[in-house]
Each structure stands twice: as C-alpha cells, then as structure tokens.
Amino acid sequence: MSCNNSIVVLKFGGTSVSNLHRWQQILKIIQQRLKQGFQVAIVHSAKSGITNYLEKFTQTGALDLIDSIAESMQELAQQLNVPADIERYIQQLITYSKQKTFSNHDIANILSFGELMTHHIALRYLSQHVDIVSLDPKVLFISQADDDRLESSRVLSAKCNIAQHKTSHQCVIMPGFIAADKHGHTIVLGRGGSDTSASYLAVSLAASRIEIWTDVHGIFSANPHILSSARLIEKIGYEEAREIAASGGKVLHPRCILPAEQNNIPIHIYNSKDMDADGTIIKKGYESSSPRVRAVNVRHKVTLVSMDSINMWHQAGFMGKIFTVYEKLGLSIDIVVTAQTNVTISLDTADNVINKEILQQLQAHLSLYCQVVIYKNCSAVTLVGYRMRALLGQIAPIISGFAEQRIYLTSQSSNDLNISIVVDEDQSDKLLIALHDDLITENANQYGLGATWQQLQDRLVEPVETPKNWWHIKRQQLLSIAQQHSPCYVYDESTIIRQIRLLKSLTNIDKIFFAMKSNANADVLRTIYAHGIGIETVSPGEIDRVENAIHAFSDEDILFTPNFAAIDEYQAALNKNFHVTIDNKFILQEYPQVFANKKLILRLDPGHGSGHHRYVRTAGEQSKFGIHHSELQEVKELCDQHNITIVGLHAHAGSGILEHQNWQRIIQYLTDQVSIFDAVTLINIGGGFGVTENPHDKGLDINKLDAIIGRFKNRYPKLQFWMEPGRFLVANAGALMAKVTQTKVKGSNGYIGLETGMNSLIRPALYGAWHNIVNLSRLDDNLDITATIVGPMCETGDIIGVDRKVPYSQAGDVYLIANCGAYGFSMSSNYNLRAPAQEIFLKAKK
Known part of the structure; x- marks a missing residue:
C-alpha cells in the first residue's frame, strides 16, 4: 500500500x-x-x-x-x-x-x-x-x-x-x-x-x-525500573521490535507493530515529558546484521502446563489430541517444549483470558490423555536479538549460575530471534540483571543503542534541593556511634513519632495496632504504645516481649493474629483476654472447645494479593493466609454450633502497597461479608502501607485513603475500622551501619564488602528489596564508581545492593543502608555463626 x-x-x-x-x-x-x-x-x-x-x-x-x-x-x-x-x-x-x-x-x-x-x-x-x-x-x-x-x-x-x-x-x-x-x-x-x-x-x-x-523515551534494552543502566534502543527493525513487545516490553502493545510492518509505516516513540529528546524509531532497514542481544525482558504471570504420558512416545496423533483441547478452549499457546514423554507449554495473559475455571476445564480435558501439572505465576525471561544461536556460548555460562534455582524450561525460537527461560517469579529480576550485564552492558558500543535510562532521567530532573533524611541531619552523631558499635541498627524516635502522627491524622480510623513483627525493639514498642497505638502480635514470644517492655497495658490494646500456630497459643491468648484472630476453618473443627463462647476476629482471603514480591503478598490462591470465601458459610455454622461470636473481620493483601485503591477493594470485600456474620462490630483493614525510599518520592496518598474509609464508615456507621501497620511506622526510622572491609574495583565498576550482610539484613536476598545505600563517611564526595554492595557471608546471594553509584571507598568507611527499621533486625540470624548488627535507639529531644 x-x-x-x-x-x-x-x-x-x-x-x-x-x-x-x-x-x-x-x-x-x-x-x-x-x-x-x-x-x-x-x-x-x-x-x-x-x-x-x-x-x-x-x-x-x-x-x-x-x-x-x-x-x-x-x-x-x-x-x-x-x-x-x-x-x-x-x-x-x-x-x-x-x-x-x-x-x-x-x-x-x-x-x-x-x-x-x-x-x-x-x-x-x-x-x-x-x-x-x-x-x-x-x-x-x-x-x-x-x-x-x-x-x-x-x-x-x-x-x-x-x-x-x-x-x-x-x-x-x-x-x-x-x-x-x-x-x-x-x-x-x-x-x-x-x-x-x-x-x-x-x-x-x-x-x-x-x-x-x-511517558518514557522509547524501547529500552530492559525494564529500567529494574535496571537503571538499561539503554535506549534508538533504531530497530519491525521483527525485533515485535519480539521485544511480545516478550514483556511495556512500551508498545504487542499487536500494534504487525499492521505497521505489513504496510511499511514507521513507528516513532517519544517522551511527552521530554519533547526534544531522541526516541525509538521502528523502521524497515534498521534490522540487525550481526549476532547480538537487543533486549532482555520479563513477562510475569505466565502459566505453565506440563503434560506427561508414556503413550506419547512414538504415538502418531497424540500431539494432535492434546492441542485440540487448547483449540476447543480457545487458548493460544506461547512456548512449546517437548521430550519423549513430556510436553510443556506456556500460556501468556497477553493473548488469553486465564482464570480458575478455564484452568480447571483444561486440566479435566487433558487428564484423559496424560498426567497434568499446572504451574501458575511463573516468569519468562526472554533475550531478543539477531542470530541468537550464535550467542549460546556466551549465554550458557550465565544461566548455569542459576543451576540451584528451578528453571522450568528453556526455549529457542525457530526464527532465531529469541531465547526464553521460565523461572520462579522471585528469580526473574536476578536473571535479567545477570544477562543484561554480560550481554548488553559489556557491549556498550552496539549500533542503535542510545543513552541509559538514568542519563535520560537526569535530563528531566531540575536541580532542586532535596529534603534531608534524619540520618543526613544526624550524620556526625551516627559516625561517632558507628566507630564504637558497628555493625548496628539505629532507630530514630523522632521519625517514629512523625509517622505515628501521620497515621493518627486518619480521621476515619478508630484504632491502630502496630505489627510488632516488623520491629520488636523494646524502646520502639514503648514509644509506639505511649503514643496511643496498640500492639499486634503473632507469637507467644512477641507477647512476652510486650509484657516485659510495657509494664502497664490494657488487654484491649493487644491483638493476637497467629498463622498455623499450635492450639495452646490461641488458648493462652484467650485466657489473657486479648483480641484473637483466626484464619483457618480447621481449628474450629478440631478444637471447638477452645473457642466455644468466645469472641473472635476472622481473617478472610479477599482473593487477590498485592505487594512488590510474591513472598509479601498475603492473600490469593498462592498464599497460606486467610479463610477462602467458599468456606465462610461452613465457618458460620461452626460458630453458631459452638456459640462463637464473630465480632470482627480482617484481611491483609500484602506489603509495600502504594495504591490507596487497594483498600477500597479490601474494605468492600469485608463489608460484603457482614451479612453472613451479623454480630460484627469492627473491620480490620490490615496494613501493608508502602513507604517511600527517598524524601522526594511520591508515597501513599493518606488523604485519599482516609476518604475511602470515610465513605464506608458513612455507609456502616455502627462499624469500627481498625488497621495494623508495621513497616509504615518504623521503616524510615531505622538505618543499618557497617564498615567497609574490602573493595574490589576494576575501572569504574566493582564490589564494596561490608562487615555484615544477609545475617543482619536479609530483605534484599529474600525479596529483592531495594534500599538506599550511601557512604556516610564520604557523603559529599563524587559518585565515581558503580559497585555491588556485598556482605561477608559464604553465600552468592549475600548482596545488599546491585549497581549502586558510590564514591571511591576505603576500608573503615562507614556505609549506611537506609529504611531498615522494619524487618531488619527482626529477621536477622547468626548464620555462619556471625552475630547480627546490634540495636541502638536515638531518643527524641524533648
């Protein structure tokens, strides 16, 4: 045309x-x-x-x-x-x-x-x-x-x-x-x-x-929110661009490129915030001409279907039968990998509407021919480029570094433009970074590559004075503490009090409990309780800590919310007249005598979890928490049978959530169940309120959250609304300090070794959590090198931060890892028989 x-x-x-x-x-x-x-x-x-x-x-x-x-x-x-x-x-x-x-x-x-x-x-x-x-x-x-x-x-x-x-x-x-x-x-x-x-x-x-x-400059060589060193792809052909879009590149819808390609219409991508900047041009004639990797992408929520049968070996027509099942269900298959007695395929949500009912039908139909195992919530890491098979010698050693992790399948496309590796969701970002570093970052002068995402972002940022963190203001005091006590956690009471006041500005919340599993420090508990916040506990040990730290407290201010705990733990909490939450029908069936004639709170599963990592999503099919909707009527009958009064309903979707609408869905679900449990007087909306990593970051909109709660409060004026935040109150108030032990720098890249690591702070290794990291000793020096910050543990995963801009550092320099006030010391260990960092509490000035 x-x-x-x-x-x-x-x-x-x-x-x-x-x-x-x-x-x-x-x-x-x-x-x-x-x-x-x-x-x-x-x-x-x-x-x-x-x-x-x-x-x-x-x-x-x-x-x-x-x-x-x-x-x-x-x-x-x-x-x-x-x-x-x-x-x-x-x-x-x-x-x-x-x-x-x-x-x-x-x-x-x-x-x-x-x-x-x-x-x-x-x-x-x-x-x-x-x-x-x-x-x-x-x-x-x-x-x-x-x-x-x-x-x-x-x-x-x-x-x-x-x-x-x-x-x-x-x-x-x-x-x-x-x-x-x-x-x-x-x-x-x-x-x-x-x-x-x-x-x-x-x-x-x-x-x-x-x-x-x-709102981005174009197509990048990786997701820049995972890897700030991802490069802008300035020129690319249609076919490679299509592969990038289909493999998880978010800039373009996968289906939009083919019509333009068929009609030879160039596609230009520009950033509306930076109208004069270069972008990406997709055009005939911009194809690669030599073997190279253009991009590394990740697709999440990939569903794998593994089909095993000895009958498929040398059996004519077997594959036709099983693929007919997918055709009848209208499911489009993405990746296919075969062995003598197994076929594994992947289903992508880009082309399929996949829900529980569809997967049940698929399993039932396929079971007529083979044994079926369905793996949900996997991630496909895909390398896109030209003549990918010629690069296998470079790719294989990188993948072999993940041999201890579960790799479900690897696949090479027949057009030699991509290689996909399907792994568990929590491993995908690590694999992406490793592949990108070796195959793209190390080949920085490739044709068609432009500036990094970080360089382009720096163009957009007008120089403004960033508000200083508490640890910046108290730098000299912290350096003195570190000389005597590092490695150490330091908690700033003033910051905790500021966060308490912020939460107490929520006019529609009747009671706040602090999730002490995030930080069980006795001084922290005393400060929080003294400012009118109750304590949420999950174990007898936490209850003991509260009783030892706070000598005069009201039973009404203690909430006990265990999960898969021994029955005597529930009995002990009930004997103390604490608020008790249960989240499993099983214990009502097996131990009705413990709960008979008692008042309880039920933790429900709203059906969908939220958060930055699957390990912090505490609702949905993949989570062990909460009572499923299908069991509520049976729970109601058990309660009626044993004179158990359900006075509250609770749900908690996850951690690190910055979207206020999450609680719209949570509260809507909980209030919908009040018709089943008509004695309910309180709704506990849980916690999971996200915190910002830097002072200028946009955080959770507290006013909009309050407005959402207020609309439900107006609709249900007889209900009280509770919440149980943890990280929101204490994360920004804590910092981990540790001295540099060794450095290993090659040019402008290298490693900085610290005296403590995952034994003190496991969140980066466990969750892939990001923490701001600075050299406190050289806070005003130029950031001349890009370094990975590591600890001394005998583990490859003992990494605190990857590719951080830091100044040239020397042994003895004090590094500070920010926002460690929650799930830092409380999750520490003596692994390798190395003692974790100690805790120090900075009292607020009166």
Whole structure:
C-alpha cells in the first residue's frame, strides 16, 4: 500500500491525557505537525487510572468506584475549562451496578467508557484551538470473523479487520482501545490496545508514520525500573521490535507493530515529558546484521502446563489430541517444549483470558490423555536479538549460575530471534540483571543503542534541593556511634513519632495496632504504645516481649493474629483476654472447645494479593493466609454450633502497597461479608502501607485513603475500622551501619564488602528489596564508581545492593543502608555463626 505522506498519526497514552499541562503539550505537538504541513490524526487512551477503576467495577459493581470515576473526569474537565458531558456514562454505570454478573460484552462496554469520557472532554478542548472532527473506531475496526479464540478473548482482546478511510480534514481525533463486532456491539483491544488503535488508524488512512507519545523515551534494552543502566534502543527493525513487545516490553502493545510492518509505516516513540529528546524509531532497514542481544525482558504471570504420558512416545496423533483441547478452549499457546514423554507449554495473559475455571476445564480435558501439572505465576525471561544461536556460548555460562534455582524450561525460537527461560517469579529480576550485564552492558558500543535510562532521567530532573533524611541531619552523631558499635541498627524516635502522627491524622480510623513483627525493639514498642497505638502480635514470644517492655497495658490494646500456630497459643491468648484472630476453618473443627463462647476476629482471603514480591503478598490462591470465601458459610455454622461470636473481620493483601485503591477493594470485600456474620462490630483493614525510599518520592496518598474509609464508615456507621501497620511506622526510622572491609574495583565498576550482610539484613536476598545505600563517611564526595554492595557471608546471594553509584571507598568507611527499621533486625540470624548488627535507639529531644 502506498502511503499518503501528508498524514501522521499521533497516539497519546493515559498519563499524557491526564491534566491541563499534558493537554497543552499535546496541542503544541499538534500545532507543530500542522505547521510542518501534515494532516494530523490523534488517538488517545483513557485518563490515567480510569480503566483501573472500571476494571475493578466489573469485578465488584461498587458504587464508590463510580464516585471516584466521576470525580476524576470532572477534575480533568474543570482543568481544561470545558463541560464534562459524562452523565450518560455515569448513569449507565449506576444501572450496571444493579446487575449481579456481567457478560463479556457488558465488560467491554464498561471498559470503553474511560476512552469515551476522555474523548468528549478532549474534543471540546481541542476544538477551541484547531479545526478538528471525531472519528468512530466502531465504524473503522470490525472484529475478524475467523478468530477461533474464546469469546472472552474475542471480545476483550479483539483482533480486527481495518476499513479504508479518506479524510480531507486537517485534524481528526479518535478514542483508542475500542472496536466493534459484526453486529455493531462494542468490543475492546485489550490493555494497552490504544497502541493497536493507532496502528490500525494509520493503515486505514494510509499514513506516512505513527508517533507514540508516552511517558518514557522509547524501547529500552530492559525494564529500567529494574535496571537503571538499561539503554535506549534508538533504531530497530519491525521483527525485533515485535519480539521485544511480545516478550514483556511495556512500551508498545504487542499487536500494534504487525499492521505497521505489513504496510511499511514507521513507528516513532517519544517522551511527552521530554519533547526534544531522541526516541525509538521502528523502521524497515534498521534490522540487525550481526549476532547480538537487543533486549532482555520479563513477562510475569505466565502459566505453565506440563503434560506427561508414556503413550506419547512414538504415538502418531497424540500431539494432535492434546492441542485440540487448547483449540476447543480457545487458548493460544506461547512456548512449546517437548521430550519423549513430556510436553510443556506456556500460556501468556497477553493473548488469553486465564482464570480458575478455564484452568480447571483444561486440566479435566487433558487428564484423559496424560498426567497434568499446572504451574501458575511463573516468569519468562526472554533475550531478543539477531542470530541468537550464535550467542549460546556466551549465554550458557550465565544461566548455569542459576543451576540451584528451578528453571522450568528453556526455549529457542525457530526464527532465531529469541531465547526464553521460565523461572520462579522471585528469580526473574536476578536473571535479567545477570544477562543484561554480560550481554548488553559489556557491549556498550552496539549500533542503535542510545543513552541509559538514568542519563535520560537526569535530563528531566531540575536541580532542586532535596529534603534531608534524619540520618543526613544526624550524620556526625551516627559516625561517632558507628566507630564504637558497628555493625548496628539505629532507630530514630523522632521519625517514629512523625509517622505515628501521620497515621493518627486518619480521621476515619478508630484504632491502630502496630505489627510488632516488623520491629520488636523494646524502646520502639514503648514509644509506639505511649503514643496511643496498640500492639499486634503473632507469637507467644512477641507477647512476652510486650509484657516485659510495657509494664502497664490494657488487654484491649493487644491483638493476637497467629498463622498455623499450635492450639495452646490461641488458648493462652484467650485466657489473657486479648483480641484473637483466626484464619483457618480447621481449628474450629478440631478444637471447638477452645473457642466455644468466645469472641473472635476472622481473617478472610479477599482473593487477590498485592505487594512488590510474591513472598509479601498475603492473600490469593498462592498464599497460606486467610479463610477462602467458599468456606465462610461452613465457618458460620461452626460458630453458631459452638456459640462463637464473630465480632470482627480482617484481611491483609500484602506489603509495600502504594495504591490507596487497594483498600477500597479490601474494605468492600469485608463489608460484603457482614451479612453472613451479623454480630460484627469492627473491620480490620490490615496494613501493608508502602513507604517511600527517598524524601522526594511520591508515597501513599493518606488523604485519599482516609476518604475511602470515610465513605464506608458513612455507609456502616455502627462499624469500627481498625488497621495494623508495621513497616509504615518504623521503616524510615531505622538505618543499618557497617564498615567497609574490602573493595574490589576494576575501572569504574566493582564490589564494596561490608562487615555484615544477609545475617543482619536479609530483605534484599529474600525479596529483592531495594534500599538506599550511601557512604556516610564520604557523603559529599563524587559518585565515581558503580559497585555491588556485598556482605561477608559464604553465600552468592549475600548482596545488599546491585549497581549502586558510590564514591571511591576505603576500608573503615562507614556505609549506611537506609529504611531498615522494619524487618531488619527482626529477621536477622547468626548464620555462619556471625552475630547480627546490634540495636541502638536515638531518643527524641524533648
């Protein structure tokens, strides 16, 4: 198809359309292209956050979400000084909220409202400045008739035919993400599908190029949030770009590249926050010509299906039978690996809507032919490049370093453009870093690679004075302490008190308990209790610590929340008249006499966990915590039978959560269960409140969290609302100090060895946790080297920080690891018979 050189398609994502400043930038880009002689076609996503609200609405039908959606869209309209014109969509959502279930077409229709509401506001705003008309994607993009996938995939992740369209208008605008089936019903293109809309529209209009304007500079050689040294890929061919998008690259929707490639339309990716910077250009002629790795990507939530049968060996037609099962269920297979008696495949959520029911059907059908094991929540680490087989000699030693970890499968693509390794989720980032360091960082002068992500970020940061941390302010005092007591944890009482005051500003919380498993230091406990915070315990040892540290406390201020504990622990806590939480039907069945005639709190599983790592997600199918929804009625009957009064319901989704909407879902789930347990007087929303690593980082919005709790409090005025934070109160108040023992520097890279490691701080090794690390002795020196900070333990995993910018360091320098006030000393050990760091408490000045 020949291209019309006068048309350029501009696509703007959710963050790019979320406020007045961003729309002013969009207008500037439009006017620039018009001035250059182009006709302009605009495709936009929904305002950032709206699709998340709508997705949650399809799961819960909660009216509170409608309020949040209306408030967010009205805020945008007010900023742009145009009418919101969203009432019809809000009314439809209210009508939908009365339904108990939603069909796939209902879900598609609901999800489309984000783009449509944004579109009405955008059209009114832009019409004030340019001559512009609206295009209807449901006329241009019609679903493919030969799509044999499940209805859910056809409707919610549609593939479309493209109608040709000509326009004489200088400027047109179209909402992305939306299409239609042959009957005219709304369907959608899947999350991130506005990229595909832009590609479809470029084909429809025979455009000369597509410009994707987003909040990153382009495609990087790895996820820059994992690896700040990831390089911008400035030039790349279509095929390699497609492989990167399909293997977990977040910048482009995987499906958007092929239509552009088939019609030879270049794709340019630019950062709307840095309009003059270089980006990524995807174009014919930019293909690699020699063996090399372009990128290392990770896809999470990959499902593996392992099929074993001796009957498949030399058995004609066996593979056809099992793959027919996937076809009938409408499941698209990603990776296939075969052996004589085993076939293992992977299913990717990019092309499949995978849920519990689908997997149950799959297992049942496949079990007719073979033994089936399904592994959920794996991660696929994929190397993308050119002539990958020629690089196997370099790749194999890196993978062999992970021999002690579980590698489920490795796969080479037939087109020689990628190699995938499927591992446990917690190993994926480590493998990515190792592969990227050896295959990309060490080959820094490769064609088509630009600046690192960190270098590009530095362009965007205007020099501002960063507020100083407490340990920065008290640097000299800490250095004196370290000379005598290192390695040591230091806890700053002033910072703890500040965090307590912040939480107590929540006007809709009736009672706060401190999760002391995060920090059981006696001085910390005394400070927290003295400021009106109760104590949440999980073991007899913690109860003993409270009794020894706080000599006069009320039984009402102690919460006991064990998990898989011995029954005598529950009995002892009940005898002390503490609040007791149980999270397993088993103990009610086996030991009813212990709980008869008692008041209890139930910990429920809301069905989905949150947090930065699978080990801190404390809800969902993969978690050992909480009572499943299917067991609640049976628990109710057991309680009635033994005169057990359920006075509270509790849930805790995970740790390190910075999205306030998490608690909307938690509270909604808990209050929905009050109808089962009608004696409930309190809702414990748990903890997991994320903390910021640096003073200028954006943290949890406390005011929005309070507003969410307030809406439920108004709806349930007889209920009390409790919470049990741990890390939020003490993490920023603690720091670990240790002296340098040895250094190993080669050029501008190397290792810094400290006198303590994972025996004192295991979070980096266990969770992949990131902590700010500084050389306190040389705090103002230039950061000249990139170093990995390690401890003295006889373990490869004894790593505290990877690729940190630090000054040249000497033995005896004091290093400080920040934000260690939670789950630091409390998780320490005497591994290698090395004593962990001691604890020191800095009293606040009166």
